[in-house]
Amino acid sequence: xxxxxxxxxxxxxxxxxxxxxxxRALEGVxxxxxxxxxxxxxxxxxxxxxxxVMALLGLPGTGAVLDAASMQFDGLDLRQxxxxxxxxxxxxxxxDPGSAxxxxxxxxxxxxxxxxxxxxxxxxxxxDRAAALLTEVGxxxxxxxxxxxPHQLSGGMKQRAVIATALACxxxxxxLDEPTTALDVTVEAQILDLLDRLxxxxxxxxxxxxxxxxxxxxxxxxxxxxxxxxxxxxxxxxTLLAAPRHPYTRxxxxxxxRADRGRMGRLAPIPGGLPDLTRPDPGCxxxxxxxxxxxxxxxxxxxxxxxxxxxxxxxxxxxGLAPLPGVTGAPPPPPRRPSDAPLLIxxxxxxxxxxxxxxxxxxxxxxxxxxxxxxxxxxxxxxHVARGEVLxxxxxxxCGKSTLGRMVLRLLGADAGRLRFDGxxxxxxxxxxxxxxxxxxxxxxxxxxxxxxxxxxxxxxxxVRFGLARGAAADREVDRLLELVRLPSSYRARYPHQMSxxxxxxxxxxRALASRxxxxxxxxxxxxxxxxxxxxxxxxxxxxxxxxxxxYLFISHDIGVIAHLADRxxxxxxxxxxxxxxxxxxxxxxxxxxxxxxxxxxxxxGSGGRAARRVRLTGDASAxxxxxxxxxxxxxxxxxxxVCDTVPPPVRQPAPGHRIACHLPLETLAAIPPALGEAA
Amino acid sequence: MSGVALAxxxxxxxxxxxxxxxxxxxxxxxxxxGPWIAxxxxxxxxxxxxxxxxxxxxxxxxxxxxxxxxxxxLAGAHYSLLMxxxxxxxxxxxxxxxxxxAAFHRGWVEEAVMRGVxxxxxxxxxxxxxxxxxxxxxxxxxxxxxxGLVYVPIMTRLSRAVALGLLAEDFVDAAxxxxxxxxxxxxxxxxxxxxxxxxxxxxxxxxxAILLGSALSFLGxxxxxxxxxxxxxxxxxRPFIEEAPWIGLMPGLCLCAxxxxxxxxxxxxRDLLDPRMRGRGHG
Numbered sequence: 001x002x003x004x005x006x007x008x009x010x011x012x013x014x015x016x017x018x019x020x021x022x023x024r025a026l027e028g029v030x031x032x033x034x035x036x037x038x039x040x041x042x043x044x045x046x047x048x049x050x051x052x053v054m055a056l057l058g059l060p061g062t063g064a065v066l067d068a069a070s071m072q073f074d075g076l077d078l079r080q081x082x083x084x085x086x087x088x089x090x091x092x093x094x095x096d097p098g099s100a101x102x103x104x105x106x107x108x109x110x111x112x113x114x115x116x117x118x119x120x121x122x123x124x125x126x127x128d129r130a131a132a133l134l135t136e137v138g139x140x141x142x143x144x145x146x147x148x149x150p151h152q153l154s155g156g157m158k159q160r161a162v163i164a165t166a167l168a169c170x171x172x173x174x175x176l177d178e179p180t181t182a183l184d185v186t187v188e189a190q191i192l193d194l195l196d197r198l199x200x201x202x203x204x205x206x207x208x209x210x211x212x213x214x215x216x217x218x219x220x221x222x223x224x225x226x227x228x229x230x231x232x233x234x235x236x237x238x239t240l241l242a243a244p245r246h247p248y249t250r251x252x253x254x255x256x257x258r259a260d261r262g263r264m265g266r267l268a269p270i271p272g273g274l275p276d277l278t279r280p281d282p283g284c285x286x287x288x289x290x291x292x293x294x295x296x297x298x299x300x301x302x303x304x305x306x307x308x309x310x311x312x313x314x315x316x317x318x319x320g321l322a323p324l325p326g327v328t329g330a331p332p333p334p335p336r337r338p339s340d341a342p343l344l345i346x347x348x349x350x351x352x353x354x355x356x357x358x359x360x361x362x363x364x365x366x367x368x369x370x371x372x373x374x375x376x377x378x379x380x381x382x383x384h385v386a387r388g389e390v391l392x393x394x395x396x397x398x399c400g401k402s403t404l405g406r407m408v409l410r411l412l413g414a415d416a417g418r419l420r421f422d423g424x425x426x427x428x429x430x431x432x433x434x435x436x437x438x439x440x441x442x443x444x445x446x447x448x449x450x451x452x453x454x455x456x457x458x459x460x461x462x463x464v465r466f467g468l469a470r471g472a473a474a475d476r477e478v479d480r481l482l483e484l485v486r487l488p489s490s491y492r493a494r495y496p497h498q499m500s501x502x503x504x505x506x507x508x509x510x511r512a513l514a515s516r517x518x519x520x521x522x523x524x525x526x527x528x529x530x531x532x533x534x535x536x537x538x539x540x541x542x543x544x545x546x547x548x549x550x551x552y553l554f555i556s557h558d559i560g561v562i563a564h565l566a567d568r569x570x571x572x573x574x575x576x577x578x579x580x581x582x583x584x585x586x587x588x589x590x591x592x593x594x595x596x597x598x599x600x601x602x603x604x605x606g607s608g609g610r611a612a613r614r615v616r617l618t619g620d621a622s623a624x625x626x627x628x629x630x631x632x633x634x635x636x637x638x639x640x641x642x643v644c645d646t647v648p649p650p651v652r653q654p655a656p657g658h659r660i661a662c663h664l665p666l667e668t669l670a671a672i673p674p675a676l677g678e679a680a
Numbered sequence: 681m682s683g684v685a686l687a688x689x690x691x692x693x694x695x696x697x698x699x700x701x702x703x704x705x706x707x708x709x710x711x712x713x714g715p716w717i718a719x720x721x722x723x724x725x726x727x728x729x730x731x732x733x734x735x736x737x738x739x740x741x742x743x744x745x746x747x748x749x750x751x752x753x754l755a756g757a758h759y760s761l762l763m764x765x766x767x768x769x770x771x772x773x774x775x776x777x778x779x780x781x782a783a784f785h786r787g788w789v790e791e792a793v794m795r796g797v798x799x800x801x802x803x804x805x806x807x808x809x810x811x812x813x814x815x816x817x818x819x820x821x822x823x824x825x826x827x828g829l830v831y832v833p834i835m836t837r838l839s840r841a842v843a844l845g846l847l848a849e850d851f852v853d854a855a856x857x858x859x860x861x862x863x864x865x866x867x868x869x870x871x872x873x874x875x876x877x878x879x880x881x882x883x884x885x886x887x888x889a890i891l892l893g894s895a896l897s898f899l900g901x902x903x904x905x906x907x908x909x910x911x912x913x914x915x916x917x918r919p920f921i922e923e924a925p926w927i928g929l930m931p932g933l934c935l936c937a938x939x940x941x942x943x944x945x946x947x948x949x950r951d952l953l954d955p956r957m958r959g960r961g962h963g
Contacts, residue, residue: 440854448851448854452873
């Protein structure tokens, strides 16, 4: 391997001078990447992943001070030539395909732009080439997509178009910044397959920034773990993920809930947060959060080879095999038997959204009343949640899971259907007592708290509102709530902007718990959080369930999170529940074909390239079924025939409490092999 | 996020806010102290001192009846201030609740409020003022009410737009989930987050209110002679514009100074309260 690496970075440092001293975004980062190889870059948000990508592109931002011993791309100095290379020999793909494309330009024009600009192609040649590129990234009917505008494409299609743009000038290096984070898991699987093919067929080198270790394991040959601007561990991806040595890498791995492990007892969150980057610690900067820290960790540490990788930890060998505190080796607690008495029963809930307003339209030369298009967001959904039970609700974006979550709280009126809570019917204008007993935790911690209210005001009002406590009793209750979500009572006076995302999310949970509810809807309650914080919040939620006997409707697109927490799981597709059952039943055969596809699309750590069988869906959830039949039929890999399109699927019951809506006979469904790693 | 950060201690005050605020403050002080510091009674005729140019005895000169222009300008300051602040205050009091109501209720309440507002906005402001004042007896109160009414649609639309954005936030759903009523939601969830864009708009709106009030007075629809409203003074000075330009120029300059100062306050407030206008980014 005397070949010169494609990308070679030595001792890259990046500082952003500011009023409170320079922020040291990167310190002495080195990495090298050969053609056709993929290097993963992982770390919590704020660890410097994106800064590194921008520095490589020569776009570190105004005022940034960049310093490196070497920064070479194929022998060229990136510090001088980045501008000439990017878009041409270095392609880039960012997280949000929606904002990466210009809404006022056709897809074809955008893919063709680098060809015209860098390769001086004629416009017509460039457009022809654009169509070929779009076909190459797996877009069917590329000739018509060339003329489409971004809003006419789905998220997955847009990201393919962005990749096609990046590939236009046949780059040798692709920089991918969270390329699939904004996409659904089945679409993500398609994009990962595409990237994998590009790497093999074209020998493109890739630098993949991701927070998802499953994706890294699926695609990467090498891995660099960044913590607060420093590389803490670097080596072959398989080695690092199978046997991490640095306590931070180990912490990251231990914090991820995994779909194939099912109900583990507890996750191991990494305590604390990122250090202040304006005051660099000469010693190990992970020390304050490290379970194995000793006074000697205050000494500067070098990135040293060990066990076939580089580790920046002088104790790596000594503690390498010691169990992480917090991860108890104990088996998971016996499955609690939630009482069978249903707390919440939803029957045949339906919600239709009207898209736009009615109006007049010219049709065939005649003026006619135009009816607005309708979207059936939730269609005839029935389920129940028992006392102290967690019902997980999974599905891709737009499947109606959040709408359903708001409907069971009557925050959104249903068009049809009934709702019973604790034996009593709940009307469209529910009694105050229902409001007290049924609460909600939201996804986005920035939007869920009123920016003008202190923590105390936010927590105190529900107590007063429901007549639970006032005066000194309310003070004590606020303290108790803060203690419940593991925050000190000094937080009472804080405003939302004075807290981190994880802390805000805890306040959101505390506020929901203030009225002492029996039932809480968690709408993607951990999706916006970093893995280490997510682990802490998940632990908190499961503790609260055990301590207070809460029942949750836990909505998430993340199957790992659902598998970790849920007693029962409901799988939703285009407004309907296609499968419901206990967690064990849903995560193992018999499957609904959609559940099978969803589970096999989940990138798992530890399965690497070995994943034996992958079910890949074509298209995305916006594929509209034609008739009254199964709504999954247009994408279903196991479609039998016309009956799927015309007849609503019957409900099959492989076991008591396990329901699957599918035309396939039960024996066929039961014969589907496990789709989720080895454990399932 | 649509929430706007509060002015926190230690933030630098924009220069335009400080300067503009100081000028407005001085004018307000002069308006209040006017009766005591005015060198002459503003409505006293002095036939011998007609049309005198500015001098040590008469700083701003005298008008066609020998009245001291400086004293009259002092006495007139409160009209402009009252029209500016009174009219915008009025439009705020009517427009903000209307806009919030429309945003909260959607459906036919919103349609009714917004179509009514559309109707009002479709009439040119001066014409609307004329209409109101022509059907009733002119006077300061009427001018304030007319100018205020003209700005109700703008306040309604602005507060509806701000409230609509805020009503989509999750903390409002959290309030609904604990059965908080409309008044409670609007008062403690929406208003505290909505006031800064509204305040900024109000401050900029005051300028136009003063101008419109003066314009109406100029047309004879404001306070009646011998009152010394600045617009009216300018109107009355027209026959003497060549002979004694100071009669109209002095109140005109004062009006200018007030308008520029109020506008500076508005822009300063926007810099202070609206984070999008602050060039520092990362926040």
